[in-house]
Amino acid sequence: MKSRFSGRAKKEITLWSGLGQLSTTLLGTGLFMIPAIAAGIAGEASLWAWLILFVAVIPIALTFAALGKRYPSAGGTAYFVRKAFGQRMERSVGWLFLSVTPVGIPAGVALAGSFGKQLLPTPLDNTLLAELITIGLLVMVNLMGSKSSARIQTVIALAICALVSLFWVYGDVSTADIKMPVLTSDSILPIASALGVMFWCFVGIEAFAHMGEEFKKPETDFPIAIILGCLFAGAIYWSCSVVILKFHAYGTEELAAGSIPWISEQIFGSKGAILISLIGYFACFASLNLYIQSLSRMAFAIAKNSHPNAKMAVISKRGVPAYATLTISAILVICSFIGEVLGIDLEALVKLANGVFVLVYLLAMLSAYKLLTGMNKVLSLTALVITMLVFACLGWASLYAIAVLFSVHFLRNGSKLLLVASKK
Template sequence: MALTTHKLSVLQGVGLLVSALLGSGVFIIPAIAANVAGSWSLLAWAIMGILIVPIVFTFAQLGKLYPHAGGTAYYVQQAFGERSGRLVSWLFIWVVALGTPVITMTAANFLQNALIALHLLTSGTDFRLLIAIVMLLLVLVINLFGLKTAAIIQTVLSVLIVSTLLFASIDSQLHHSLTLPVTEFNVGNIAFAATFILWCFLGIEAITHIADDFEHPQRDFPLTIFIGITIALVVYGLISISLLQTGFYGGQENNLNSVVHLVEASLGHKGYILVNLAGFCTCFISVSLYFVGFSRLLQSMGKQQQIHDAFTRLNQHHVAYGGLAFAVMLCFVMLLISYFIDLAIDNLIAYANGLFILIYFAAGLAGIQLLPGKSRWIAVVASVTCFVLFLGLGKEMLFAVILITILGGYYTVIYTSNNRIKTS
């Protein structure tokens, strides 16, 4: 049964999706891709822009025909059974655990920059961990008031953020000649840059969990995805060109602040403050959407008696508060771990990407099984694309391989044995 809340419009859906697609990605991925592949990173962006189309189409069709809070896990369950659906659910749980600390710390970095520029914090101090924790609490409070309220706030912020980024990138290109750095062609570097670029499109999975929250899911959900992807590609493309022109990338700290320096060059000190605040808001929205999707997934798992039914309980705003609180707690724990062992952002992104590619691959396989006609063949292309991207991760895919092996072993041996005992 579909899990419902107050309904969303296409505009609000686009606001949520664009914010999720930009997220922390717009502030770090163009710089990381440029650092990996130089000017050839533009080719990686073009390739990913093409390869993402069948994946987007497959998600749009699955969400249109099977709107459900379980998202990809539900599609896989419909195609291949409950055991496979559970496995995908746990992959998404691990993605949230690995991915949200990246976005949260990126947001904290931006807000700290803005507070220092406003002389509210002393230069040289580091309050990013504290800011990140406060941010998580704020995400929790806002989302407890319901998706409709969060969507309205996030749509307004999305318009402001996209406008700021577009102005800065266009202004930069008008004041610099179109001269790109000379970079040696390397297929491996281009492929590796493409796997990082995939991070920028990972909001598609998160929004599948709210497909049934649209007024007309069969019409509004696919439209939301295609409009959101188009806007995000334009913003990413312009920013990537601007960073290559200006050279604002290289090394983790430079990559983390690349777009900040780009906007500062166009708008000065006020622009520096503005883009840091915009960066914080973008990351805030992205984390918020992931937590909503996560809570919906747990709610769906609870409905199917896969986990404790406490995760199915709703407050007066129709929010699954148990799953939302668990998402915040999980991110908090992983945030502390990654902060104190000083785990590089690039590594966290690569590990999360490996899991996300597997989730997308599973969605493609589900599309082959569930979708009719030409849509099925497009799902075949999406599946092949995901498989190639997974191989492109190189050694970074080992974490995903190990995790899927452990989960697969559990659901093949232990889970099956427990079910036999219960039925005997």
């Protein structure tokens, strides 16, 4: 795979194209499940949770922007951590990122399955079957070496924006529906719990941060694109939450994954629900395809560095890490069956995945505090404190990420020390 940073990057990104790319990345699958899940946790107080999250994410985004401009690398957060804390910690972050495979990606597959189920004929409209079909299509697309079109994703993002606007117009949303509820002491814990889930919506900022040198005017347009992109995506999420609260489209496992199609059917009838299912399915598929590509290449990179002769470190004739792709896909199939048998809901999967993402962000902010200077150092400290608070909001879900990091960093390196000692 050709690296974006091999040679001199072309300065082709404008303010508006950068804004469109970041907005598309942030909207992703989140709009189709997170507002309903957040409403199920905090009710009307989730509107306050969204505002808190918008304010909190700006320092994090700007810190990533500063890191991306000073240390441009396709290695992402793992590279920042390496610059700050060494190669051993870099490997640990790589494994930590891979640990999202059995929890975060199945959540996206489950959401795609809920949409795909609506598109299957009546005898076959089974969620598990729709999930397996989705995984099969992902394998085919990835093994062929296809890449998701940025233009198609932008069209999907615009379709989502148009959809939310239509909900407001034809759903008869009034000023009474957007009145912020009164905050009480009883709403603090639900808001904190909702924040632990809602962070999913702003995963992807770290990837965009590495595009700074590709802007025509990086010093001005790059940070503006990050701020406006976050605010634009946040406004869409908040607007969608208002509609979900108005129609009471939350509170059950079915609505957590299907609130948007359900609302569409209430407003536009069954034909509208089918159209929304198509938009939702392709939006989920595009996001999942990018994640599978990213994870398979991360697995390939780790295998190449540690076991260069292993099958996992082999690239196919099409330039694809085929064995890594098949391995990750096999894990998804197993997780889909486990989720069906145990009845694991989306909220639990999203929280576990967020534990990984927030810990990765936390390590990035810690690296930024060590690497950056001046006002950027102060900004990174603010972002570090915010990230720590979000991590605390995850509660029990943070234990998964902590256990993974401990296992791959301390236990793995501890076993090496024991091996060396035994040889002596």
